[in-house]
Amino acid sequence: MAKAAAKRTLKWQRDPEGMRLRILEAAKQEFSTHGLAGARVDRIAAKAGANKRMLYYHVGNKDELYLAVLEGAYDKIRSEERGLDLEHLDPPEAIRRLIEFTWTYFLRNPEFLSLLQTENLARAKHLKKSTKVKSMHSPFVEMIRTVVRRGVESGDFQVAVDPVQLYISIAALSFFYLSNSATLSVIFGRDLLDQKAKDERLAHMSGLVLAALTGRSAELFEIAKTPRARTAVVQTV
Amino acid sequence: MAKAAAKRTLKWQRDPEGMRLRILEAAKQEFSTHGLAGARVDRIAAKAGANKRMLYYHVGNKDELYLAVLEGAYDKIRSEERGLDLEHLDPPEAIRRLIEFTWTYFLRNPEFLSLLQTENLARAKHLKKSTKVKSMHSPFVEMIRTVVRRGVESGDFQVAVDPVQLYISIAALSFFYLSNSATLSVIFGRDLLDQKAKDERLAHMSGLVLAALTGRSAELFEIAKTPRARTAVVQTV
DNA sequence: GGAGAAATTAACCCGTTGGATAAATACTGT
DNA sequence: ACAGTATTTATCCAACGGGTTAATTTCTCC
Numbered sequence: 361m362a363k364a365a366a367k368r369t370l371k372w373q374r375d376p377e378g379m380r381l382r383i384l385e386a387a388k389q390e391f392s393t394h395g396l397a398g399a400r401v402d403r404i405a406a407k408a409g410a411n412k413r414m415l416y417y418h419v420g421n422k423d424e425l426y427l428a429v430l431e432g433a434y435d436k437i438r439s440e441e442r443g444l445d446l447e448h449l450d451p452p453e454a455i456r457r458l459i460e461f462t463w464t465y466f467l468r469n470p471e472f473l474s475l476l477q478t479e480n481l482a483r484a485k486h487l488k489k490s491t492k493v494k495s496m497h498s499p500f501v502e503m504i505r506t507v508v509r510r511g512v513e514s515g516d517f518q519v520a521v522d523p524v525q526l527y528i529s530i531a532a533l534s535f536f537y538l539s540n541s542a543t544l545s546v547i548f549g550r551d552l553l554d555q556k557a558k559d560e561r562l563a564h565m566s567g568l569v570l571a572a573l574t575g576r577s578a579e580l581f582e583i584a585k586t587p588r589a590r591t592a593v594v595q596t597v
Numbered sequence: 598m599a600k601a602a603a604k605r606t607l608k609w610q611r612d613p614e615g616m617r618l619r620i621l622e623a624a625k626q627e628f629s630t631h632g633l634a635g636a637r638v639d640r641i642a643a644k645a646g647a648n649k650r651m652l653y654y655h656v657g658n659k660d661e662l663y664l665a666v667l668e669g670a671y672d673k674i675r676s677e678e679r680g681l682d683l684e685h686l687d688p689p690e691a692i693r694r695l696i697e698f699t700w701t702y703f704l705r706n707p708e709f710l711s712l713l714q715t716e717n718l719a720r721a722k723h724l725k726k727s728t729k730v731k732s733m734h735s736p737f738v739e740m741i742r743t744v745v746r747r748g749v750e751s752g753d754f755q756v757a758v759d760p761v762q763l764y765i766s767i768a769a770l771s772f773f774y775l776s777n778s779a780t781l782s783v784i785f786g787r788d789l790l791d792q793k794a795k796d797e798r799l800a801h802m803s804g805l806v807l808a809a810l811t812g813r814s815a816e817l818f819e820i821a822k823t824p825r826a827r828t829a830v831v832q833t834v
Numbered sequence: 835g836g837a838g839a840a841a842t843t844a845a846c847c848c849g850t851t852g853g854a855t856a857a858a859t860a861c862t863g864t
Numbered sequence: 865a866c867a868g869t870a871t872t873t874a875t876c877c878a879a880c881g882g883g884t885t886a887a888t889t890t891c892t893c894c
Contacts, residue, residue, distance in 0.1 A: 374841055374890060395718050398634030401882060411843055412883085418841095422882070476780060477714050481632055484779035494783060501785075518814035524785060525801040532773030533766055540772070542721035543713060546731060548738075548761060564762040571809040577755035611860060611871055638852060648873055649853085655871095659852070 380418045382408040387415075388429045392471035395478045396426055427486045430479060431493055433472050437465060438496045446503055451511030452570055455530075458500060459566050463534045467558070473539045501527050511573065518575045526569075533565045617655045619645040624656075625666045629708035632715045633663055664723045667716060668730055670709050674702060675733045683740055688748030689807055692767075695737060696803050700771045704795070710776045738764050748810065755812040763806075770802045 386407035390399045401422055405412040419425045444461055446454040466473055479487055487493055504523035511517030537544075541552045551557065571577035623644035627636045638659055642649040656662045681698055683691040703710055716724055724730055741760035748754030774781075778789045788794065808814040 371889065372842060376841070379841085395632055395634055395715075397632055400880095402880095413844090413885095414842070416883070474718060476777060477718055480777050480779045481711060481714055482779075484783050487780055487783050494786070498784070519804075519808070519818040521805075521818065522797070522801065525798065528774055528781065529770055529801070529805060532769045535777070536769030536773045537765055540713060540717050542717050542719075543724055544765065546721050546724050547735070549731070560759070561762065564759065564766070567756075568758075568766060568809045569805070571756070571812065572805045572814055573808075575808065575812050575814040577809055577812040581756040581758065608859065609872060613871070616871085637850090639850095650855095650874090651872070653853075 376418070379408070379410060379414060383410060383415055383418055383425075384429060384432060387419075387425050388432070388471055388475075391426055391429055391478065392474035395474075396422075396482060399426075401425075423486065427490060430475055430486060431490055433469075433475050434493050434496055437469070437472060438498060440465065441499055447506065451507050451514065451516045452574060454503070454507045455570060455573065456566050458504070459530055459534075459569060460562065462530055463562050463565065466534050466538050470538070473535060476535075477539055498527070508573075517573045519573065521573070530565075530569060533568070537561055613655070616645070616647060616651060620647060620652055620655055620662075621666060621669060624652075624662050625669070625708055625712075628663055628666055628715065629711035632711075633719060636663075638662075660723065664727060667712055667723060668727055670706075670712050671730050671733055674706070674709060675735060677702065679736050684743065688744050688751065688753045689811060691740070691744045692807060692810065693803050695741070696767055696771075696806060697799065699767055700799050700802065703771050703775050707775070710772060713772075714776055735764070745810075754810045756810065758810070767802075767806060770805070774798055 383404065386404045387399075389407065390404045394400070399422070401415060402412055404425070405415055408414070415425060419428055441461075444457070446457055449457060479485075501523050504526055508517060508520055508523060508526070512520050537552065545552045552561075567577075567581040571580045574580065620641065623641045624636075626644060627641045631637070636659070638652060639649055641662070642652055645651070652662060656665055678698075681694070683694055686694060716722075738760050741763055745754060745757055745760060745763070749757050774789065782789045789798075804814075804818040808817045811817065
């Protein structure tokens, strides 16, 4: 009772872990919407429901805060990637799944795209200092390597492409479309992010890559064009 | 004589057009290396060999300066695009040329990539206000449309892909590789910008797109892999 | 129940930065 | 040659923004 009465008059309560998480979440929003230089430390504090001093207490200065956010972003995508486990699918299906995963992940996590853009504008200055990120290899490169080998052996694929090139290409097709959708929409005078446009984009990307690998352009693009049960996988955003 | 003597003691001379160009060039450098928020008006002035007041006198405030730079960048690429004239080439060769042009243009004009990244981080806020840019359509979309039609009719291409999708994909393959080369290089632990890597990238992109269109994966990737006379077109940067 | 550590608040500091003002200098037409 | 205008320089300033200092409050453990 006395304790309850005392609690009532508390001006604030402690929550170091929660505070740290709220700070990082707020910082992620701020850095992804405003970039590194455009981000405001005060806004992050406000958004986290905290005092500015807290950022320095729990994470560090603006740069350290930014790096922590970046590392968290890489950590998250790598974690989801590991959970995908595409090794047992037959080669074309594995590639198709990879494309869909990449696409939907970028759709679900637009801040990830912005953060990467920001970091690349800084020529990866911060990432180079992060030992953590450097050790977080994407499992997809090795996955692609074995899938391509299996595909070539089985006759599904006509070429043994370099897995790194293929990985970059698959990421590129989704990344550029989404990260540059604002300027592209202005230039083409149409909304690239409405549901129809997004469905068509996924179909196009799958068709393009699989046609190149298998050499069966016609069928693949046609298959990709017709609505399939798989479209359920395409997440709305 | 008297005039010459007078000129010698001049503290400065007028050059409005030259000044404006130097300001825009300096601003392009500044905005592309530091982004919009990170750019410093004083640095632009210093780089242009001018007084800060000159920026406001000749162009306008920071935002107007930025938009002028952006419009100039679009103007430049559209102008080079128009000069390319791919209509008369046979379809596969036209696509190959387009890919090479896109790639080398991005290599030669890294500021263009940075400016687009910056503008997309701002969700095209400034571009939307530019009536100038909206009217500068890339000639490539129409070019691709006719090339694809011709290719399908001649039997070179197996599918009639949407020209906008294809245009975006071709841009994406080059853009992402270059704009994200900093982070990708860190993550893959290898330099994506050395000459060998760049040659391989161009070969991969051409092989991927043409294989998808023609359905002749094997030959195309192989052709692309072997050094050709065409590699002379690949510019070093 | 209270002392010491941990977490949080409030207030302030000071260099930077975009932008403005006013004065000086160069050019142009007559 | 000179009046009027266009261009450039030299200062100034108010707001902002990252970071710091010091005091305050809550928690924990004995």
